[in-house]
Amino acid sequence: MENRLNENLRIGINTSKKSTLALVFLAALKGIVGFYSGSTALIADAMHSYTDVFSSLVVVIAIAGSMSGMPWLDSIGVLVISLMIFRLGIGIARDSALVLMDAWLDKESIVKIRQAVCDIQGVNNVEDIRLRKSGLVVFGEIIVETKGDVDLKKVEMLSDEIKSAVKKEVNNLEHIIVNAKPGKMAIVKVAVPVVAQDGLRSKLSLHLGKAPFFIIIEMENDGIKCWDVIKNPAAALEKKKGVKTAEFLISRDVNVLIIRDIGEGPFHVLRDNFVKILQMPETAKNVEDVVEKVPELNTIISPTENRT
Template structure:
């Protein structure tokens, strides 16, 4: 609504200015003031088009347009850029006419006052539209604000022309118009380029992609960040991001990660409407396995069916199915009376474990390890020693709930 109201207010202001300059230009005989009135009339059409585009972009989605009418805003932005370029051509034509056909003016004081009032009004109008455009991140409204800002210069040309006429110097306006026309062409082509690229779903802010990749990659549980795709559609942005996560992909885990990723992307991208997170499990090339054991006999140690009460844990580094290294450590929490399971969990997390093979595990430790993306495998009921368990690791079932 803010954007639509800004465009409507702009249109009404331009109608008043065009009428004022047209009437004063007609009675004063100022051709440049009349030409500026025609130029302002083109701005009325452009502002009206922006208002229509913003109204269309806010419509609810329909069957034929499931993603909404957001890109109407970008289409209008392209149209406004064409109007800007056309305005540049008009100014060049006015300059050439003033060189070959200089004319005198009547009511010079009133004409000068009208031109100065036009400069002040157009400057205020451009600032107003730019502020609202940045607030709602509307490309079309910002483009229209830039257009209004160029009109400040065209109005200044009128002031210079009238002052020059008063002093008997009638050629000053032509040189100024030619210089300003070049500025207008540059602005118009820049806006047209951005509009076309946006309509083709190009994302122009490459730095934001780099920052998103770095910040998402630092989230606990995210192993790698794949392709990131963002596209602007009118006032809003749609996005997709591919990630590999540590451990298994279950709905709750993906949900938690998606919420955190969306917060990060929203910090970098204004008006993010929707973000699709495609998550898949990352392959563990190196597994750091923890197994509770009863004694310190290396890979031949007898396994323990308990978690917190296990006197020792053996830590095995498995790469491509082969044991690379191992070591045994005493469980510092085995003799505790309270929070034994929680302390054991912290011990395993500090050792960088990503796989736990266990027989019995309580609710607290289970959820803490799962939230830390540690994969938990069910210990076989009949097993001889650690080495035999590790040989069957690919066949073990994943624990999806606490066992105690």
């Protein structure tokens, strides 16, 4: 009789072992598919399968305890599995509630998106990122601050780059709205073409590429903080003076240019690098005349007819 009981116990242990291994495989499979598909339901089901695994382990432990003369292991196992089921239930309920409220649970992806978008040329800061799931697809909105003023065409180009960056980090992204707004310049560097090195009394040059010098003025609260007159290295070139001058000003971190006329090449080089181009007043004779009127100057939004 005792031998038959021990044989039944061994059969029970072997059956529980096989059942446990099958449940472990099933739970792992559900968890992997749920993770890569972003399905909260599958992940929750995987957690439920893991509770079945522990339930089977309790059976194994209880049977082994009975064979070893320790029947109290059964009670301890039941207590452990009860606490685990309670903990898993609380976690699943919390995550499900957040999903129902369109909350985004993957905080790591938000950090990666913010970094990727900030690395895009022209983006000064990412103010907010909002993502929500609807079934298997994701919808979102991102608010960014650009470096200075940008035209509609540049905003559209930035939006396309931002969308591509987000799609690399978020699977099943269906649609994202990009709201771009101009940011405030931390340091305003104004470049004005001049014909001589006479400081703020320097006479103005009407040309960009042919200007022998530029005075670069750092402004704060519409007032002059400091200034420096520099030689234009592109003035002696035979070709592409305007474009090379524009590239030179960009290398000096200029974000505002005051000019009378500007050609198509340098215009697009400057605008693509978020340099604001202001119209030089016809009545201005020297740099002081221009600086006094900076807040009133009109923005040049397209290349002028005269070539520089």
